[in-house]
Amino acid sequence: xxxxxxxxxxxxxxxxxxxxxxxxxxxxxxxxxxxxxxxxxxxxxxxxxxxxxxxxxxxxxxxxxxxxxxxxxxxxxxxxxxxxxxxxxxxxxxxxxxxxxxxxxxxxxxxxxxxxxxxxxxxxxxxxxxxxxxxxxxxxxxxxxxxxxxxxxxxxxxxxxxxxxxxxxxxxxxxxxxxxxxxxxxxxxxxxxxxxxxxxxxxxxxxxxxxxxxxxxxxxxxxxxxxxxxxxxxxxxxxxxxxxxxxxxxxxxxxxxxxxxxxxxxxxxxxxxxxxxxxxxxxxxxxxxxxxxxxxxxxxxxxxxxxxxxxxxxxxxxxxxxxxxx
Numbered sequence: 001x002x003x004x005x006x007x008x009x010x011x012x013x014x015x016x017x018x019x020x021x022x023x024x025x026x027x028x029x030x031x032x033x034x035x036x037x038x039x040x041x042x043x044x045x046x047x048x049x050x051x052x053x054x055x056x057x058x059x060x061x062x063x064x065x066x067x068x069x070x071x072x073x074x075x076x077x078x079x080x081x082x083x084x085x086x087x088x089x090x091x092x093x094x095x096x097x098x099x100x101x102x103x104x105x106x107x108x109x110x111x112x113x114x115x116x117x118x119x120x121x122x123x124x125x126x127x128x129x130x131x132x133x134x135x136x137x138x139x140x141x142x143x144x145x146x147x148x149x150x151x152x153x154x155x156x157x158x159x160x161x162x163x164x165x166x167x168x169x170x171x172x173x174x175x176x177x178x179x180x181x182x183x184x185x186x187x188x189x190x191x192x193x194x195x196x197x198x199x200x201x202x203x204x205x206x207x208x209x210x211x212x213x214x215x216x217x218x219x220x221x222x223x224x225x226x227x228x229x230x231x232x233x234x235x236x237x238x239x240x241x242x243x244x245x246x247x248x249x250x251x252x253x254x255x256x257x258x259x260x261x262x263x264x265x266x267x268x269x270x271x272x273x274x275x276x277x278x279x280x281x282x283x284x285x286x287x288x289x290x291x292x293x294x295x296x297x298x299x300x301x302x303x304x305x306x307x308x309x310x311x312x313x314x315x316x317x318x319x320x321x322x323x324x325x326x
Contacts, residue, residue: 007058008050011053018072018073021142022045022074024135025096025144029092044076045076048074080151089120095127097125099125104121119149121145126139153190207224207227216248216259228260247290252297259286267314
């Protein structure tokens with residue numbers, strides 16, 4: 001085992017080199033992620049504190065610091081979602097030389113019935129192509145730790161893993177259980193965010209291809225209304241989304257394409273010609289589409305809504321005597 005003076009001398013002699021390498025590879029990563037349009041929330045970096053460096057060397061019984069101490073320097077890429085974690089990880093594995101033997105995905109270390117600390121940790125160095133640049137040659141033998149995690153994983157780590165496990169050797173069983181329950185809840189939240197993002201992406205893809213044979217829900221309806229009518233002048237906060245979806249269901253509108261087919265061209269022209277009118281919120285537009293499409297069907301299936309004077313005028317313009325039904 002190395003003595004304290006040897007460990008501290010190694011730290012002092014190498015700190016600047018690792019600091020320079022850390023900034024170089026971090027900046028390179030940031031620039032490349034932006035150019036590749038890979039999204040992330042933020043990047044943090046650090047050099048291992050001298051006392052912690054020494055403590056880890058003693059605890060792990062390192063005898064070859066150059067080879068064994070792989071996280072002298074490190075940076076953390078924090079993303080908004082699990083999809084972005086995957087995108088960032090693919091980028092890192094293609095961009096840098098990864099020491100997979102010393103890298104790990106914490107999720108894969110957990111058994112199927114366990115929850116806890118989640119993060120992907122890479123030990124990375126420059127590839128030969130990077131080292132061809134004169135300014136990078138001095139970093140040939142250096143490695144850096146790169147962590148990738150979501151904002152929720154990071155929140156759990158900051159609140160519990162870093163403040164409890166790193167500072168306490170004896171953890172109360174109930175406290176440990178509570179900490180892991182929080183991890184489980186955040187993992188579920190991350191998965192739900194991924195699921196919602198996938199639904200939104202799929203719906204937007206359908207919109208881009210003008211294909212609306214998709215089930216009506218708050219997300220698909222949101223994307224459709226944005227695409228069809230442009231939110232700059234639709235005054236809607238979707239407070240009545242659930243209610244209007246229920247009305248659509250009662251009137252047998254199952255797919256977004258059912259709504260799209262029901263819209264009469266004169267109504268679209270009317271909306272576009274009256275951008276400044278304040279009656280055009282989300283639920284009124286959808287309700288008007290249903291009533292103009294088939295007024296009898298609407299009032300046979302839906303409890304009579306309150307109809308404004310402005311809406312009555314719209315129906316009159318389309319030859320509908322709304323007073324017969326309200």
